[in-house]
Amino acid sequence: MPGRFLSLFKPIGRVLPEIKKPERKVSFNEKLFWTALVLIIFLVMTEIPLYGVEKSASDSFGQLRVIFASNRGTLMELGIGPIVTAGLILQLLAGSSIIKCDMSNSEDRGLFTSASKVFTIILTAIQASAYILSGMYGTSLAGPTILIIFIQLVVTGIIVMLMDELVQKGWGLGSGISLFIMAGVAQNILWSMFSPPTGLFVGTLSQYLAHNSPFDSGNAGLTYVFGSQGGVYPSVLGFIATIAVFLIVIYLQGIRIELPMSYAGYKGFRSRYPIKLLYVSNLPVIFASALFANVYFFSQLLWSQMGRPKPGTNLLFQILGDYNQTTTTSSTGVQSTSVQTVGGLAYYVTPPRNIQGVIHAPIQAFAYLGIIIVFCAVFSLIWLEVGGLGPSKVAKQLMDSGMQIPGYRRSGRPIEAILKRYIPVVTVLGGIIVGLVAGFSDFLGAFGSGTGILLSVGIIYQYYELLMRERAAEMFPAFRRILGE
Numbered sequence: 001m002p003g004r005f006l007s008l009f010k011p012i013g014r015v016l017p018e019i020k021k022p023e024r025k026v027s028f029n030e031k032l033f034w035t036a037l038v039l040i041i042f043l044v045m046t047e048i049p050l051y052g053v054e055k056s057a058s059d060s061f062g063q064l065r066v067i068f069a070s071n072r073g074t075l076m077e078l079g080i081g082p083i084v085t086a087g088l089i090l091q092l093l094a095g096s097s098i099i100k101c102d103m104s105n106s107e108d109r110g111l112f113t114s115a116s117k118v119f120t121i122i123l124t125a126i127q128a129s130a131y132i133l134s135g136m137y138g139t140s141l142a143g144p145t146i147l148i149i150f151i152q153l154v155v156t157g158i159i160v161m162l163m164d165e166l167v168q169k170g171w172g173l174g175s176g177i178s179l180f181i182m183a184g185v186a187q188n189i190l191w192s193m194f195s196p197p198t199g200l201f202v203g204t205l206s207q208y209l210a211h212n213s214p215f216d217s218g219n220a221g222l223t224y225v226f227g228s229q230g231g232v233y234p235s236v237l238g239f240i241a242t243i244a245v246f247l248i249v250i251y252l253q254g255i256r257i258e259l260p261m262s263y264a265g266y267k268g269f270r271s272r273y274p275i276k277l278l279y280v281s282n283l284p285v286i287f288a289s290a291l292f293a294n295v296y297f298f299s300q301l302l303w304s305q306m307g308r309p310k311p312g313t314n315l316l317f318q319i320l321g322d323y324n325q326t327t328t329t330s331s332t333g334v335q336s337t338s339v340q341t342v343g344g345l346a347y348y349v350t351p352p353r354n355i356q357g358v359i360h361a362p363i364q365a366f367a368y369l370g371i372i373i374v375f376c377a378v379f380s381l382i383w384l385e386v387g388g389l390g391p392s393k394v395a396k397q398l399m400d401s402g403m404q405i406p407g408y409r410r411s412g413r414p415i416e417a418i419l420k421r422y423i424p425v426v427t428v429l430g431g432i433i434v435g436l437v438a439g440f441s442d443f444l445g446a447f448g449s450g451t452g453i454l455l456s457v458g459i460i461y462q463y464y465e466l467l468m469r470e471r472a473a474e475m476f477p478a479f480r481r482i483l484g485e
Helices: 028-045 081-095 106-133 143-171 176-194 204-210 219-226 236-254 283-305 315-320 344-348 355-360 362-386 391-400 412-443 450-475 479-483
Strands: 256-263 270-276 322-329 335-343
Touching: 028 143, 028 176, 028 450, 081 106, 081 143, 081 283, 081 362, 106 143, 106 283, 143 176, 176 236, 176 450, 236 412, 236 450, 256 412, 270 412, 283 315, 283 322, 283 335, 283 344, 283 362, 283 412, 283 450, 315 322, 315 344, 322 344, 335 344, 344 362, 355 362, 355 412, 362 412, 391 412, 412 450
Parallel strands: none
Antiparallel strands: 256 270, 322 335
16 A cells, blocks of 8 residues: 555645556567657756846856756757656655555556655746746846746756656656766767867867967966866866766776575576776765755745845855855956856855866865765665665565575575675665765866766666667567566
8 A cells, every 4th residue: 555645646646747657568679769769858958048038157056967968048948857856755755664665566666756756847837936936037038038948948848757657657768867967977078078179169179270380379378278267167187087987987887796696496597796986876975966966956946035135244145055156257348247156055065166166166075086986885875774775675685586605594584694794885885985075076077077978888888788788689589588578
């Protein structure tokens, strides 16, 4: 029986938009088609500007957008932020047993999905309203224009939610959210390397080709190599760091402990159960980033609604996040306004984006690194239970599949005892390493942000394994029973 909280979503679930599971076997080529179609729609929406909004060069949220696959001033303004935040809230509620949910029960799973949809739509409406109220699109918008912007953001949020469901329900490959994150990071990295050297955009490699020797231009050359203090433009160091982080994460993906196993029904048949260093994958860094982004977003919204007080003049913002607004005028006479965090919690959950920024604000850098490491470790342990990856559940799964550890009697207790030696330690260690890699990548100015690269490599690795499985199942249908399909 579902818990009282999930039961509230029974009547609502009947009227929510839904993608039905395929009632037939979807071929590999058809899955590729739907996955490609969803990706194309997403990329098109990242380039369609919101009606009634002028796209501005300044962006307060910067690299946070990469993680949530959003693009300033377009239909994908909110990206997957509401979906990730809704998932984070519900997973934490379920993991802490505040709400009763048995994911092995089909009815509970369906109600949990309905709850996720409701929370996603509500958070989409809240964030859309917050963007409008914060003055991000201007303070002199007419009533009809405000309504049109709001409708665009909500409808797009629902479309993104349904596209994610379409992929996850079996029509496509993998997860829509993973697909959007990977596409957003890839787009950001390519843009950082090859965007034309104009006053507004500048790519590292295109800038090098446009100048015979940027290293001979004094301070400008140093900025080109190490980046500016504000981290506005990509740098050579960031380009090198991007490649290095990709290689490091690929290496980390391959580190594992392999426990010897045998099949009870087939004497002499041996196997191994792998426990990866990144045991819970990159989910902890997604949750940590979602939490940090919401702290930054809602503190800035509150700051803008309370009259944008000057830094150091309001105790509340000195705790939550103090901001400073500056206005600059370009050589063409165009004025642009930017908002930067200068103190409070929002300041310490925002990393410096290059070496220059770390040197200028070392306390911010070390505080951010410590916070992200702690939260990644904590979210790793939470997901261990929420995601059904704990020693007891894994031991039960191994027992149900007829596996045992050689030299021990066939029982769940010895398997669980051995798994307890490794899984909790590897989980915490993996969370710490993920936090370190994400933090130092940001400090070096890696394109797409350290978190974005971590997520992309993990997603690419998962898609590689998924594609191999699908091809094997397509060529040898008998494998589907082994793979549990």
